[in-house]
Amino acid sequence: MAECRIVDGEHRNDQNDRGARVALPTSPSVPDLLDFSVPSEPSGSQPRVGRLAPSPTGRMHIGNVYAALAAWLSVRAPRPSDPNDGHRPGLLRLRIEDVDTPRVRKDADRWIMDDLHWLGLDWDGDPVYQSERNDLYDHALHDLREAGLLYPCFCSRAEIRAASAPQEGDGYVIYPGTCARLDPAERARRLAEGRRHSWRVHLPAVEQRFDDVVFGEQRFDLARQIGDTVLRRSDGLYAYQLAVVVDDLLMGVNDVVRGRDLLRSTALQLWIRDRLAENGWQPVDGVDNSGDPHAENVRDSAHVPAAASVPAPIRFAHLPLVDDPSGKRLAKRNRALDLGVLREEGVTPESVIGYCAWLLRLRETPQPVSAHDLLADFSWNPLRADHEDRVCDPTVLFG
């Protein structure tokens, strides 16, 4: 499945993808939102809306905590550049990214929430479950299709692998565009036959740029470096790449913290986001939203003139990845560093947070500290200065 990694979302590293749920500012100030050149420290008048976006595929591990802590601090820490900060607290939403239902483990959402409480990492409002938002994803897919941006893809994984070359040594495979070139009559015939297919978005040969707080300016040639991407899988499930764009947009998220393995996805997601915004998509979720009661709102908003519906720019902070001592990416299948094991061993929340604060270079040593005690002097600068990937050595945690 490597060839479809970005497409299916399976490439995504659980540990690092902190999605964010966003709540809505009660009165978005449209003029501020029109400036898409996002400074590292956006205009102070906009309440920051961040997100924790765990995949409920297992217990949280150190890499998940590291990313969650960074997302929490990014929203909760004071903003020195904003004199009104005390009056404009940010919002941190919790979004359970359970759209890939075959990978979901029963009760993992509750373990994650319990672990976040134990760590002292809170959030605002009710958790939002992607599995309850299919209506929204249906609607987004419909709009993108109507805009002529999607086409059905009948390729098997093996066919794609055979026709592609991996890029840049990271195993990422660019879709070769086979089905984009299908004769329209042939395409219609296959659809009429009910042939199994996914829906891909056709990406133009344009450069998508954005600024990252940690890694600086990023530029991706969409066609050459990303390629046409699956938004709805052939099994009918929505791809991470569509769900996350819809959710971030509707929830008003403007502060995204996640692993650097998603830098490429960020370029793709920004492009899709702009296409939805052109169709009138804009933030609608309130912090009290717990389900998907907004489908009607979205339908209404789809007819709002584009100029009035430009969503807030997002500030991105991509984090170095965390490997285990053997050099492999931490994953939920490695139980050694998950919170179930650590808690059973008597490791304290302050030890876990202190270790993660050290991984984030917020402290010079992995000494125990509470999340709250990290707020006062939180800054991205130390990480910006040292953004090599990390190696997590569990012996430090166990003392």
Ligand SMILES: [Zn+2]
């Ligand atoms: Zn195809």
